[in-house]
């Protein structure tokens with residue numbers, strides 16, 4: 001018998017938990033969810049209906065072996081829903097909760113053993129038959145396999161932000177906390193121009209209709225927008241993907257993409273980028289560490305903007321705010337954030353290197369996923385690293401892992417029975433944070449966990465370095 005513990009109560013944990021409950025097995029599945037509502041995690045906990053999914057409704061789901069389509073579920077809430085729509089993220093959170101309830105009810109009927117623990121996992125220690133997990137509520141669980149589904153880490157302040165600024169209350173590290181702020185700022189500066197920054201600007205523009213909004217990032221590049229209806233697939237995608245897989249490095253890859261677009265000007269570039277989705281992890285795994293670093297330094301900003309696009313309705317509102325002069329977007333590096341409120345934000349413009357200082361009553365950091373586990377204050381990850389059970393990815397993109405999700409320990413060996421899913425695997429898979437990838441990974445991992453048992457946990461690594 002191989003009991004399994006999933007740590008993390010977001011959509012990745014939910015997808016794996018549901019997939020495991022559906023497989024008949026004698027083992028117990030423990031789901032350690034933390035305090036937040038089960039299954040919603042960071043992305044789907046929002047109540048703001050301006051926060052839209054960036055995947056069409058038809059592409060969203062929790063399980064590969066779906067009980068019910070998300071579109072069917074959403075029809076009950078919205079008058080008319082098409083699979084091509086970009087729906088509020090709140091609706092997907094409702095759907096995840098409903099799916100979980102139904103899988104738990106069916107598992108109970110089949111006497112499938114499971115339990116849900118609404119507490120934080122603080123430690124995972126090797127035990128004679130696997131691992132012992134200590135929860136914040138002082139409970140301990142024993143499991144043969146442990147899966148970390150902890151999502152992205154809590155954001156750390158940028159190095160350029162002074163201690164005064166942090167203590168002032170005018171610097172917001174968590175963009176999802178805006179609704180708790182009562183006083184309207186005259187000027188709000190968002191650091192970042194990705195999808196989270198877009199959501200922040202959309203919320204701020206309705207919450208504070210008179211506030212002046214500024215967004216600043218090194219390239220000032222907002223996410224590109226999805227076409228209103230899905231673009232036709234690129235007919236030569238399989239040839240392009242084969243050429244990309246045979247390329248030696250990112251520069252020849254970019255050349256192959258440019259060449260394909262040049263040869264087929266009628267093709268929407270977005271369908272070509274989407275057509276790469278099945279090979280992105282393989283492309284990433286084929287890059288050396290130096291090439292990955294090069295990609296992160298030079299191409300990441302444009303890749304992220306092209307690959308993780310925004311819903312047309314969100315992009316229209318952002319454009320309207322710009323047209324009305326309420327929102328300015330700057331391509332500039334943030335050199336310093338200082339003061340005791342209002343804050344002084346000193347930037348250097350990308351175009352002419354000129355330095356300037358802007359004042360803001362509120363500065364929001366929206367710089368994207370943090371997966372730098374080496375610097376985290378996350379209790380469990382710090383302990384795993386300290387004890388040598390896990391090591392940081394060399395580019396700080398989560399933890400080092402085997403391609404199947406098993407963690408690599410400080411000795412450089414696979415750590416038996418210890419896995420990760422989702423954002424922590426970015427160093428391994430690069431594209432592994434969106435639902436289409438997560439639910440496929442959850443399905444495969446659930447099948448492997450059940451097929452492999454009893455999962456033997458060899459003696460764990462101890463800190464050697």
Ligand SMILES: Cc1cc2nc3c(=O)[nH]c(=O)nc-3n(C[C@H](O)[C@H](O)[C@H](O)COP(=O)(O)OP(=O)(O)OC[C@H]3O[C@@H](n4cnc5c(N)ncnc54)[C@H](O)[C@@H]3O)c2cc1C
Pocket residue numbers: 007008009010011012013014032033034035036040041042043044052053054055089119120121122149150151152196199380421422423433434435436438
């Ligand atoms: C703002 C935003 C919008 C997004 N929009 C989309 C979209 O439209 N479509 C799409 O496909 N993807 C989207 N994504 C990607 C998103 O990351 C995934 O869809 C998915 O929600 C990731 O879930 P997760 O469980 O990996 O992480 P999270 O949502 O971060 O959940 C992890 C959970 O684990 C908990 N946890 C952490 N440590 C512990 C511990 N020690 N013990 C117990 N619990 C712990 C956390 O509190 C958290 O609740 C979006 C992401 C964000 C941030």
